[in-house]
Amino acid sequence: MPRQVDHQARRKLIAEALWRVARQRGMDAVSMRHVATEAGVSVGMVQHYFRTKDQMLSFALETIGERVAERIGARLAELPGDCAPVRRVRAMLLELLPLDAARHLEAHVGFAFFTRAAVEPGLATRLREQYPEFVGFVAAEVGRARGDLDADREARALMALVDGLAAHVLVGYESPEGAAEVLEGRLAEVFGG
């Protein structure tokens, strides 16, 4: 057996370079060569870990989804177990808004894959795996706080709202603060009274 390297770490290194290229120069600029250069490696190495460009893109998408999910999990873990539902929902939804550079990158890359998924069914299928879990979580919290509301519909509305707000921040319709303000207003309406 020859020398062993951490495959997962190498793939993550390449995926992170891909994200930077996508954010700084757009999805059109995401090529094997540009990603390799951004990562500081050769094209051959990228090819060694991703046999095709599609495999590279798919991995980068799945990984960024996991990254968001992990951060949400960390935020929720910081909260006391018996805290109010609104706090848990707010903590989660705020992680989906582009309020800092890291989340801006995630939102940008996410939307790039959204438009791509509208054409490639395989990508859309993978994207859809995560969503019901998020909606289910929000719906459960809404149901706990407000039994009189249609929890599922409210949860879907909140999820759509944050994605729409994220898009509006990306194109400059909204400032990050403005988006957070709009979300806060909705949370007050849903959980407030």
Add this chain to the structure above:
Amino acid sequence: MPRQVDHQARRKLIAEALWRVARQRGMDAVSMRHVATEAGVSVGMVQHYFRTKDQMLSFALETIGERVAERIGARLAELPGDCAPVRRVRAMLLELLPLDAARHLEAHVGFAFFTRAAVEPGLATRLREQYPEFVGFVAAEVGRARGDLDADREARALMALVDGLAAHVLVGYESPEGAAEVLEGRLAEVFGG
């Protein structure tokens, strides 16, 4: 003077071909050659009306925005002048959801340009021209119906919601009917009581 042709009609012909390519094969497939083939014309002709690809893309974006605005205007004109604010807002927002093939195309192309605009500042500037008008209209109607609410914030929330719902329909999170149902629920909450 040589023969005269309708420049605007030719440019529209090409833009519509671009939209079809973008929807059927994705933004990556939008090339001079593919658009020309889809329009049934030569590459030389496309070049005659758009000196660069960027000019072609910019025109296609502006035109689709105008198309949506025109359809909204037509819908509003059908309503009686003294009808309830909620009906005017609903008529407008429903035109932004991908509920049929035409609006699906518009939403898809619009989102493709969203992600592009996040990298090209010039495109983002043009996109931003239309938005305040939409928000202003919704805010005015909300204000008319509910003086007790923050009309501007509610309007921005509604606009973000429909854009988020449109995205969710595109990737298959929501069915068109589901998105319409979520929107209807929000309209009832805002205007209902």
Add this chain to the structure above:
DNA sequence: CTTTTTACGATACGTTCGTATTGTTACAGT
């Protein structure tokens, strides 16, 4: 009829792309 300008079609050029191929290096196993 002649001229002039527009409206194209055809094609060529240089670049960049994804991928295949080939070569080299370094280390685990015997």
Add this chain to the structure above:
DNA sequence: ACTGTAACAATACGAACGTATCGTAAAAAG
């Protein structure tokens, strides 16, 4: 020490790209 294979690097290849150039047809102006 030897060997085989994983881990790369370098490069080559054909296709597709945006754009430039050139040629031609047609119609309005004189």
